Amino acid sequence: MTNSIEDIGKADVTVIIGSNTTEAHPIISMEVIKSVKAGRTRVIVIDPRNIMMTQFADIVLNQRPGTDVAVLNGMMSWIIKKGVYDRRFVKERTEGFEELKKAVEKYTPEYVEKISGVPAAKLKKAAELYAGAEKANILYAMGITQHITGTDNVMAVADLAMLCGFLGIPGGGVNPLRGQNNVQGACDMGALPEVYSGYQRVDNEDARRRMEYAWGVSLPDMPGLKTTEMVGAASRGEIRAMYVMGENPMVSDPDLKHARAAFKKLEFLVVQDIFMTETAELADVVLPGVTFAEKNGTFTNTERRVQRVQKAVEAPGQAREDWRIIRDIAKNMGYPMKHRDISDINKEISAVTGSYAGMPWETLDACGIQWPCPEIGHPGTPVLHVCEFTRGKGRFIPVEFREPAEKADKQYPLTLTTGRILTHFHTGSMTRRCAPLEHLAPRAEAEFSHEDAEKYGIGDGDLVELSTRRGKVQVAARVTERMNPGVVFLPFHYAESPANVLTSVALDPVCKIPEFKVSAVRVKKKRGVRS
Amino acid sequence: MPEELRVTIDGKRCSGRRGQTILEVAEENGIWIPTLCYDPRMAPYGACRLCLVEVEGARALMPACHAEITPDMVVRTENKRINSIRRTVIELLLSDHPVDCMTCESAGSCRLQDLAYNYGVKESSFKGETHSYHLLDDNPLIERDLDKCILCGRCVRICEEVVGAGVYGFVARGFDSIVSTPYDHPLEESPCLFCGQCVSTCPVGALTSKLSKGKGRPWELKQTDTVCPYCGVGCTLTLWTRDNEVVNVTAPVDKGVNRGNLCIKGRFGWQYISSSERLKYPMIRGKDGKLRKATWEKAISTVAERLTEIVKENGPDAVCGLASARCTNEENYLFQKFMRAVVGTNNVDHCARL
Amino acid sequence: MSKKTRVVVGLATCGIAAGGVSVMDELRREIKKRKLNVELAETGCIGYCFAEVLVEVEKAGMPKVTYGDITTKDVPELVETHLVQRKIWREKVLLIEGRKTAEADFLKRQKRIVLRNCGLIDPESMRDYMKKGGYEGLKKALTKMAPEEVRAEVLAAGLRGRGGAGFPTGQKWDFCARAEGADKYIVCNADEGDPGAFMDRSVLEGDPHAVIEGMIIGGYAIGATHGYIYCRAEYPLAVKRLRLAIREATRKRFLGKNILGSGYSLDIIVKEGAGAFVCGEETAMMASIEGSRGMPLPRPPFPANKGIWGMPTNINNVETFANVPWIIRNGARKYAAIGTGGSKGTKVFCLTGKVRRGGLAEVAMGTTLRDVIFGVGGGIKEGRNFKAVQIGGPSGGCLPAALLDTPVDYDSLPAAGAIMGSGGMVIVDDTTCMVDLAKYFLTFTQMESCGKCIPCRVGTKRMLEVLIRICEGRGVPGDIGLLERLAYDVKDASLCALGGTAPNPVLTTLRYFKDEYKAHIFDKKCPAGLCVDLVTFHIEPDKCTGCGVCVRNCPSDSITGEKKEPHVIDIETCIRCRECLRRCRFDAVYTV
Incomplete structure (x- = not known):
């Protein structure tokens, strides 16, 4: 996030695109709703579904899944045409405006309507409302990124914000909402194939030298494989061993049938987790780790805030803090890691990670500090890009609309989009072991519009079979006004009816994110609820 | 920055900002004013009348939670008149409130109990009709005991103003007013999201978490502030523990990004921690293909040996690792260091994209 | 000039309740049967509520006669005597124009500004209203005066809010005019709910255009963009006539866009309340208009700054608005000449209870209670003795005979422990138990408490319970102290005026009739012989x-x-x- 959570409610206009905020980020949703109820903020929701936030929105644009670039370009095209963009900001702080203008010109609201199904008049109103705000922010989540055009979508979002000058100000910004407690931290810490901690690239000579000096070994200079690529490499036999810490790809990976085969092919799989997950069941060695309540450390939230995690209870049985396990394996492999506690690791992070230099664990409290925090005593950085962008001037990167990898057709006439529901989290390994939550949401429900329900003879509660080119699952149907015709939604938390058996491995070419949000699907009623 | 204003509260010279209420300035200056219906998460409501204070020059007493400071305002938070009113209000509440503090879930964290203590109200001078409703236990998380409800409206307002679900509303009038759900349906049949925000704001024992029922008095529990393990917002949580078990989760109102707000998962999704299904020892897959309990030494050395072997045979890039968006920064740092410095590959990633 | 014979029936709710519609039907049948050339019309409440059904007959060559207590059975004889034989039917005469009758005092002692047209015009006829000078004030204000001049005129007239609080109307308008907002609202509070009060209803039913004209002038003065009339749904006839009047006024372009070419635009919507007394309180009313439960909010912010949908809002009572056209048309000076130093103009009261002539009484401010009750009202029924008068409805106070010479104005009544309120006057005689009376009023306020603040919700309940037990002979020493303690705390600590004034009947009866309380508690006797458990x-x-x-x-x-x-x-x-x-x-x- 360029801005902080506290800042969200300061906007006059909030655009929510590709984020079912109320269910996936409830506290952010509350910030927005609070502000709407207090009469400060007006909301534009851009989402294929009528998510709960639409109840609080002034304008709702229901686009066909996978047409976000067209919608965003359409808004920019209209804003430029009406001349309501921030001329001063564009002139002083950005470059590449002419290219952008040229690129988006053809995305007239009428043309966009043809692509996305969003009525031109509504698109214009949304564009004008956003551009006319004094300060407006954009919140987005996986609905923007989990497409083959994920990178393009993000670029288009950033272009829109820059065009209207809503960067570097309180109540503005482009704010991706990260889906997991420490996904930001894992990235910051270099749990990525191309960077060390602090986003120092592995193929950068200087960076590598620094790390080699710090760690006392020589390091590989080529970026490694991304998660989604590892599966392919494993199925081809290029990867023989895998060490998985606290993840459950056997529920979360796309095209699960294929992924499962690849995992089975591994010669050696180590899984370190707190439960016998679907992935752990395949492991050769299972190592018991501990929950957040049983360890010290830090998490970094979606607004770059590094916060202190504190141990409250002892771990059960012989379960061990994950860092101790890693340290012991390293030691066993002849590389002595000498950390005695979290604080030791923390010091090492500070030493090699510029943006984390100023926040030793002992000094952090519940409020934490937002990085960059280059030295002890630095207050942290709530708003990024206040005076200038990291690279100096912000560069507009125009993008063209591309169709998703799979389009609904005769054989698979509906579009499946997957995501989360409020009650459960990710692969369900934690929430589904909480009896009350499981009671409230015991089974996966595929959501259908009333129109589609009628068309396919589906009633609320019926058992249906969803099938794509990759596989099929049986789930209960839920007929709801949340859905628009042509789109089916299925949450991915349920291992017994895994949504990811249906999803495809079509990837964004740059960041290799799978297109979870668009799959061509067909539905067949299996059993009526009363039969 | 809003204009700085000087005010005098109980003879103490204080400074506040334009737009702040008397209560906010008093609290910042360490002056206590009793409240029941006030919660900084919502707009002031002015219903309980406990925070009435005297403002020099004003005709009537003013609710400190609602009245904004004005330049050179002179406020008295206590005098005979005000204390009489506060006592009366407390006595009136107690006159229609079951005084079963011995078994009440909220004893120890009950504002009414505290206020009765502060003002020395042993029993109410006012006797009369009392209400007797059924205990509402229609869902797995939230228990509603309307007998204890003091109608401060905090649940109604937090659900409407902050959560946006608007599950609760006032029904009937006068003495028979009560908080109810649409058509008095069970919570599960209402738009309730089970965030438990209502439980978090209830100042008495009318709304309580069923998960914590009978699990200990506040003073018996240890509190640890930490960070929520679910989505990326990073809410501050307070874990309440007893005998090495988490028995309740709350959020402090005065700190963290969430300022006391939580969702269903953060507030109620912690039972997995003490689940009997937790992995309690290392396991190694035997020749028969079955996972069997192993010692840590054996497990660690097996991992080390196998990885070393594969690296030796096919090079480090035949190994890959998935770190975790669920683990700490320190663990992720160490994991990638392990993959890079020990195994020797950059094949390390986590599920950021999934 | 031969004037057409005209028979008018009082068909306000009071007339209808007394059987006015059947009388009207009977008259129509009788006139048709006899093939008489008579115009049959209806009018609003003239104020003689004690003598409903009222039938007024105008016939050339005869004085205008008002008959009272007419039933369907009387119709043939009335028609025969007056219309056919051209004789006054003495038996049911109430008033004869220009002559002194027993009941003439009722009107003679009044000063009618607000009720200027009530009972005189057909409330459903805009032409009738305009014939009486209606909308002249509006024309003057919108075409000859600037908004600030209108406000200054109303301020100079000394008009004070007739809803009860008595805040200077001109000043209230100034606050709202100066507040900033994209929209501004002008609201007419027609949520009259006091037991025994019906002056607003009579005006709305009898002269709806007067209220609408007043609202438009007020709207112009403050720059309001939208108007609401919040009328209780229990007044269906008022609602119907208001809606009709709004339609007619809109057709005549007194409402809508660019009124009279002045560039000023206003629309008015009638919003029906759902029967909550508390919605007469400004902030609760605004909540109700917005669609929420009617519950008051603390002030400040005042509605003038932050009202409906957060916009500046001005709320005045029906009677206040009805005064405005008169003031603009006749000038502030003329208005200010009526009344006392601090209270100008007139006030409409509803005389109810044991008074002989119950009904509407509009008198100049400063008239004494004695003049109102005995002069206009004709004293106590059945020759009994006056005991007390409850002024200002359930939130008002009970004054004893010793205070009968108190003038009715905004300063004297509060000094005596009562309030002007909206104008209810319940007169009680020596058969009334004062503890029971206090109990009655508290029962009402307790039932109508919105339940938001603790002092009102529980405090009035506990007070009521003490009163009940005193009346039932279960009073204990200390109950008077308990009542006083509660009364003062509820008064000072309640959120809105409903709770703030609810203890008034108890406090005033305790002040003036403490002996009755003592008799109940210590002697277990009810001096009025009313409390069944004590007699x-x-x-x-x-x-x-x-x-x-x-x-x-x-x-x-x-x-x-x-x-x-x-x-x-x-x-x-x-x-x-x-x-x-x-x-x-x-x-x-x-x-x-």
């Missing part, structure tokens, strides 16, 4: 003729006695239903 019924042998009426009507068979011999009541089995007392023609039954 026993007896028969005075000297007066009893042994007629047996009481025996036949006693539901508990508690009366015995031989024929023509004095009877006896068994006080053990007597259920104190008062039936014997009511039935006895010889005044032989008495209470102790």
Whole structure:
């Protein structure tokens, strides 16, 4: 996030695109709703579904899944045409405006309507409302990124914000909402194939030298494989061993049938987790780790805030803090890691990670500090890009609309989009072991519009079979006004009816994110609820 | 920055900002004013009348939670008149409130109990009709005991103003007013999201978490502030523990990004921690293909040996690792260091994209 | 000039309740049957509510006559005598124009500004209203005066809010005019709900255009963009007539876009309340208009700054608005000449209870209670003694005979412990128990408490319970102290005026009639003989003729006695239903 959570409610206009905020980020949703109820903020929701936030929105644009670039370009095209963009900001702080203008010109609201199904008049109103705000922010989540055009979508979002000058100000910004407690931290810490901690690239000579000096070994200079690529490499036999810490790809990976085969092919799989997950069941060695309540450390939230995690209870049985396990394996492999506690690791992070230099664990409290925090005593950085962008001037990167990898057709006439529901989290390994939550949401429900329900003879509660080119699952149907015709939604938390058996491995070419949000699907009623 | 204003509260010279209420300035200056219906998460409501204070020059007493400071305002938070009113209000509440503090879930964290203590109200001078409703236990998380409800409206307002679900509303009038759900349906049949925000704001024992029922008095529990393990917002949580078990989760109102707000998962999704299904020892897959309990030494050395072997045979890039968006920064740092410095590959990633 | 014969029936709710519609039907039939050339019309409440149904007859060559207490049975004779034989039918005469009748005092002692048209015009006819100078004030204001001049005029007139609080209207308008907002609202508070108060209803039913004209002038003065009339749904006739009047005014372009070419635009919507007394409170009313439960909010912010949908809002009462056209048309000076130093103009009161002539009384401010009750109202019914008057409805106070010379104005009444309120006057005689009266009013406020703040919700309940137990003879020493403590705390600590004034009946009866409380508590007696648990019924042998009426009507068979011999009541089995007392023609039954 360029801005902080506290800042969200300061906007006059909030655009929510590709984020079912109320269910996936409830506290952010509350910030927005609070502000709407207090009469400060007006909301534009851009989402294929009528998510709960639409109840609080002034304008709702229901686009066909996978047409976000067209919608965003359409808004920019209209804003430029009406001349309501921030001329001063564009002139002083950005470059590449002419290219952008040229690129988006053809995305007239009428043309966009043809692509996305969003009525031109509504698109214009949304564009004008956003551009006319004094300060407006954009919140987005996986609905923007989990497409083959994920990178393009993000670029288009950033272009829109820059065009209207809503960067570097309180109540503005482009704010991706990260889906997991420490996904930001894992990235910051270099749990990525191309960077060390602090986003120092592995193929950068200087960076590598620094790390080699710090760690006392020589390091590989080529970026490694991304998660989604590892599966392919494993199925081809290029990867023989895998060490998985606290993840459950056997529920979360796309095209699960294929992924499962690849995992089975591994010669050696180590899984370190707190439960016998679907992935752990395949492991050769299972190592018991501990929950957040049983360890010290830090998490970094979606607004770059590094916060202190504190141990409250002892771990059960012989379960061990994950860092101790890693340290012991390293030691066993002849590389002595000498950390005695979290604080030791923390010091090492500070030493090699510029943006984390100023926040030793002992000094952090519940409020934490937002990085960059280059030295002890630095207050942290709530708003990024206040005076200038990291690279100096912000560069507009125009993008063209591309169709998703799979389009609904005769054989698979509906579009499946997957995501989360409020009650459960990710692969369900934690929430589904909480009896009350499981009671409230015991089974996966595929959501259908009333129109589609009628068309396919589906009633609320019926058992249906969803099938794509990759596989099929049986789930209960839920007929709801949340859905628009042509789109089916299925949450991915349920291992017994895994949504990811249906999803495809079509990837964004740059960041290799799978297109979870668009799959061509067909539905067949299996059993009526009363039969 | 809003204009700085000087005010005098109980003879103490204080400074506040334009737009702040008397209560906010008093609290910042360490002056206590009793409240029941006030919660900084919502707009002031002015219903309980406990925070009435005297403002020099004003005709009537003013609710400190609602009245904004004005330049050179002179406020008295206590005098005979005000204390009489506060006592009366407390006595009136107690006159229609079951005084079963011995078994009440909220004893120890009950504002009414505290206020009765502060003002020395042993029993109410006012006797009369009392209400007797059924205990509402229609869902797995939230228990509603309307007998204890003091109608401060905090649940109604937090659900409407902050959560946006608007599950609760006032029904009937006068003495028979009560908080109810649409058509008095069970919570599960209402738009309730089970965030438990209502439980978090209830100042008495009318709304309580069923998960914590009978699990200990506040003073018996240890509190640890930490960070929520679910989505990326990073809410501050307070874990309440007893005998090495988490028995309740709350959020402090005065700190963290969430300022006391939580969702269903953060507030109620912690039972997995003490689940009997937790992995309690290392396991190694035997020749028969079955996972069997192993010692840590054996497990660690097996991992080390196998990885070393594969690296030796096919090079480090035949190994890959998935770190975790669920683990700490320190663990992720160490994991990638392990993959890079020990195994020797950059094949390390986590599920950021999934 | 031969004027057409005209028969007018008072068809306000009071007239309808008394059977006015049937009388009207009967008249229509009778006139048709006799083939008379008569125009039959209806009008609003003229104020003689004690003598409904009222029928007024205008016939050339005869004075205008108002008949009272007309029933359908009277119609043939009335028509025959007056319309056919051209004679005044003496039996049911109430008023004869230009002549002194017994009931003429009722109107003569009044000063009618607000009620200027009530009972005189057809409220459903805009032409009638305009013939009486209607919309002249509007024309003057919108075409000849700037908004600030209108406000200055109203301020100079000294008009104060007639809803009860008495805040200077011109000043209130100034606050709202100066507040900033994209929209501004002008609201007419027509949520009259006090028991025994119906002046607003009478104006709305009898002269709806006066209120609308006042609102448009007010809207112009403050720059309002939208208007609401918040009218209680229990006034269907008022709602109907208001809607009709709005339609007509809109058609005449007194409402809508660019009114009279002034560039000023206003629309008015009638919003029906759902029967909550508290919605007469400004902030609760705004909540109700917004669609929420009617519950008050603390002030400040005042509606003038932050009202409906957060926009500046000005709320005035029906009677206040009805004064405005008169002020603009006749000038502030003329208005300010009426009344007292601090209270200008007139005030409409509703006389109810044990007064002989119950009805609408509009008098100049400063008129004494005695003049209102005895002059206009004609004193106490059935020759009994005046005991007290409850002024200002359930939130008002009860004043005793000793204070009858108190002038009715915004300063004198509060000094005596009552309030002007909206103008209800409930007159009670010596058969009324003052503790019971306080109980009655508190029952009302307790039922109408919105439940938001603790002092009002629980405090009034506990007060009521103490009053009930005193009336039932279960009062204990200390109850008076308890009542006083509660009353003062509820008064000072309640959120809105409903709770803030709810203790007034208790406080004033305690102030002026403490002995009655003491008699209930210590002697277990009700001096008025009303509280059933504290009285026993007896028969005075000297007066009893042994007629047996009481025996036949006693539901508990508690009366015995031989024929023509004095009877006896068994006080053990007597259920104190008062039936014997009511039935006895010889005044032989008495209470102790």
